[in-house]
Amino acid sequence: MSTIAAFYGGKSILITGATGFLGKVLMEKLFRTSPDLKVIYILVRPKEGQTLQQRVFQVLDSKLFEKVKEVCPNVHEKIRAISADLNQNDFAISKEDVQELLSHTNIIFHCAATVRFDDHLRHAVQLNVTATQQLLLMASQMPKLEAFIHISTAFSNCNLKHIDEVIYPCPVEPKKIIDSMEWLDDAIIDEITPKLIGDQPNTYTYTKALGEVVVQQEGGDLNIAIVRPSIVGATWQEPFPGWVDNINGPSGLIIAAGKGFLRSIRATPMAVADLIPADTVVNLTLAVGWYTAVHRPKSTLVYHCTSGNLNPCNWGKMGFQVLATFEKIPFERAFRRPNADFTTNNISTHYWNAVSHRAPAIIYDFYLRLTGRKPRMTKLMNRLLRTVSLLEYFINRSWEWSTHNTEMLMSELSPEDQRVFNFDVRQLNWLEYIENYVLGVKKYLLKEDMAGIPEAKQHLKRLRNIHYLFNTALFLIVWRLLIARSQVARNVWFFIVSFCYKFLSYFRASSTLKV
Numbered sequence: 001m002s003t004i005a006a007f008y009g010g011k012s013i014l015i016t017g018a019t020g021f022l023g024k025v026l027m028e029k030l031f032r033t034s035p036d037l038k039v040i041y042i043l044v045r046p047k048e049g050q051t052l053q054q055r056v057f058q059v060l061d062s063k064l065f066e067k068v069k070e071v072c073p074n075v076h077e078k079i080r081a082i083s084a085d086l087n088q089n090d091f092a093i094s095k096e097d098v099q100e101l102l103s104h105t106n107i108i109f110h111c112a113a114t115v116r117f118d119d120h121l122r123h124a125v126q127l128n129v130t131a132t133q134q135l136l137l138m139a140s141q142m143p144k145l146e147a148f149i150h151i152s153t154a155f156s157n158c159n160l161k162h163i164d165e166v167i168y169p170c171p172v173e174p175k176k177i178i179d180s181m182e183w184l185d186d187a188i189i190d191e192i193t194p195k196l197i198g199d200q201p202n203t204y205t206y207t208k209a210l211g212e213v214v215v216q217q218e219g220g221d222l223n224i225a226i227v228r229p230s231i232v233g234a235t236w237q238e239p240f241p242g243w244v245d246n247i248n249g250p251s252g253l254i255i256a257a258g259k260g261f262l263r264s265i266r267a268t269p270m271a272v273a274d275l276i277p278a279d280t281v282v283n284l285t286l287a288v289g290w291y292t293a294v295h296r297p298k299s300t301l302v303y304h305c306t307s308g309n310l311n312p313c314n315w316g317k318m319g320f321q322v323l324a325t326f327e328k329i330p331f332e333r334a335f336r337r338p339n340a341d342f343t344t345n346n347i348s349t350h351y352w353n354a355v356s357h358r359a360p361a362i363i364y365d366f367y368l369r370l371t372g373r374k375p376r377m378t379k380l381m382n383r384l385l386r387t388v389s390l391l392e393y394f395i396n397r398s399w400e401w402s403t404h405n406t407e408m409l410m411s412e413l414s415p416e417d418q419r420v421f422n423f424d425v426r427q428l429n430w431l432e433y434i435e436n437y438v439l440g441v442k443k444y445l446l447k448e449d450m451a452g453i454p455e456a457k458q459h460l461k462r463l464r465n466i467h468y469l470f471n472t473a474l475f476l477i478v479w480r481l482l483i484a485r486s487q488v489a490r491n492v493w494f495f496i497v498s499f500c501y502k503f504l505s506y507f508r509a510s511s512t513l514k515v
């Protein structure tokens with residue numbers, strides 16, 4: 001029997017961000033391995049046109065939860081959705097619900113965050129810093145609380161090259177930032193944002209770093225740990241390979257490349273692609289929850305959940321394997337044939353953006369206009385290029401994350417726990433993982449049927465023929481224009497024609513002689 005699974009039995013667990021990518025995988029694993037847990041409280045913000053229950057049903061109806069329904073048929077009864085908005089004071093939770101949370105919660109997993117790189121600083125601070133502070137305050141009033149696990153990111157200190165499992169101080173105290181957000185107006189915040197974030201690439205990593213400092217400063221006597229995953233990708237093994245349901249990070253780029261929109265990207269092929277499967281992150285998180293509650297370490301431990309130092313894969317290898325998978329498993333109705341290249345400097349990036357991205361979009365929009373339809377490709381392309389520009393920082397650098405605490409934890413687990421809560425990325429076969437990832441994007445994100453693969457392959461063949469035809473026509477037009485205007489081009493043309501003529505005459509003469 002797994003010690004960790006047994007530990008969660010009978011427990012009341014609070015999860016924030018349970019409707020998000022990582023939150024769902026966490027909840028699934030908890031129910032599957034500890035079906036006798038008492039209850040999972042989830043803080044869910046109301047969404048227009050959907051009741052809280054509808055949101056919960058939507059999560060449980062996903063394929064991700066199919067196995068859970070077999071081992072824990074009453075899973076609906078074990079989820080208690082609480083209406084809460086982490087952007088509001090006291091999360092806008094009703095008094096009765098607060099009381100229930102305070103008196104019952106044993107473990108907290110704080111996953112909710114804004115993960116947008118371009119979020120306004122005020123909003124990013126509210127969700128990634130102030131909400132963490134408020135949750136800690138709530139946690140400090142929970143008599144039965146055994147552990148508080150905060151999910152951060154391995155990139156919270158990405159301004160450093162070597163990152164240890166420690167909380168680094170921030171140049172400006174989080175409290176000062178929180179205070180200033182209350183009285184500064186948006187225009188001033190916009191103006192000071194670049195100065196505040198300094199050498200951090202965006203408001204996301206900056207506010208996640210502030211969030212960690214808040215955990216350190218305001219954690220009081222709580223039993224806290226921080227988990228820092230790198231780039232979270234589709235599941236590796238559990239509950240099945242390749243599950244993914246949002247377009248963040250690599251998933252969005254895989255779609256863009258597979259549909260033929262993304263043809264070139266500024267990336268360093270040799271830079272380490274520090275991807276980590278979602279189920280690996282969840283297994284480590286649950287092991288951390290158990291360890292923190294049972295062993296009660298004296299200080300707040302930080303755990304890096306990264307792959308680069310144990311089983312590195314670089315962007316070149318990853319890109320190659322993604323493209324190779326498209327040959328076997330193409331996406332339907334591609335705009336162009338998938339053929340994304342890596343560029344390494346600004347000039348070639350600008351050139352390929354103009355030639356491979358903007359020009360085809362303009363031509364396609366022109367065609368849409370001609371056929372009486374609304375042009376949309378240029379807008380979509382601009383959006384894609386903006387997204388790519390926000391991700392570029394992370395695909396042109398490598399980082400070294402130390403993993404002493406994570407390795408220490410692995411050695412503390414029994415063989416059974418190491419199997420059930422496996423977070424040893426050394427066992428990961430990248431080629432197999434990436435193939436399953438692309439397949440997962442096709443099945444679970446794009447909702448494409450595998451039966452459509454022959455038609456998708458036919459479509460790619462047609463695109464290839466159109467491509468050859470277009471290139472030939474373009475070459476002939478350019479050449480014709482050159483001949484009309486330049487004596488040199490005319491001379492070259494006459495030279496080639498007379499050479500071909502002589503060659504053919506010689507060939508004909510020699511074959512006549514043989515007869």
Ligand SMILES: CCCCCCCCCCCCCCCC(=O)SCCNC(=O)CCNC(=O)[C@H](O)C(C)(C)COP(=O)(O)OP(=O)(O)OC[C@H]1O[C@@H](n2cnc3c(N)ncnc32)[C@H](O)[C@@H]1OP(=O)(O)O
Binds near residue numbers: 257318383
């Ligand atoms: C050859 C290949 C190589 C591969 C090579 C890979 C390299 C890959 C490097 C990654 C490196 C990251 C490393 C950091 C790791 C972290 O710690 S951060 C966690 C991950 N966070 C991210 O990745 C956030 C990045 N994304 C963003 O910041 C924002 O999405 C962007 C880029 C600003 C885009 O914003 P936007 O243009 O406003 O787009 P947005 O409104 O969000 O959504 C656009 C469309 O997608 C839809 N959409 C949005 N979210 C979702 C969702 N979750 N599910 C489904 N649809 C959605 C929307 O509905 C919308 O559709 P329409 O309504 O227009 O029909």
Ligand SMILES: NC(=O)C1=CN([C@@H]2O[C@H](COP(=O)(O)OP(=O)(O)OC[C@H]3O[C@@H](n4cnc5c(N)ncnc54)[C@H](OP(=O)(O)O)[C@@H]3O)[C@@H](O)[C@H]2O)C=CC1
Binds near residue numbers: 021110114249
């Ligand atoms: N994905 C990644 O690559 C990485 C993620 N992380 C960290 O992992 C954690 C989870 O990320 P991930 O699952 O990918 O993110 P998602 O964007 O998929 O999920 C975010 C979750 O937070 C909730 N949330 C957002 N705003 C509010 C609000 N105002 N009130 C209540 N809930 C809110 C969302 O709810 P709703 O469904 O209503 O939108 C959703 O459940 C984050 O802390 C992130 O920083 C770290 C490294 C990499």
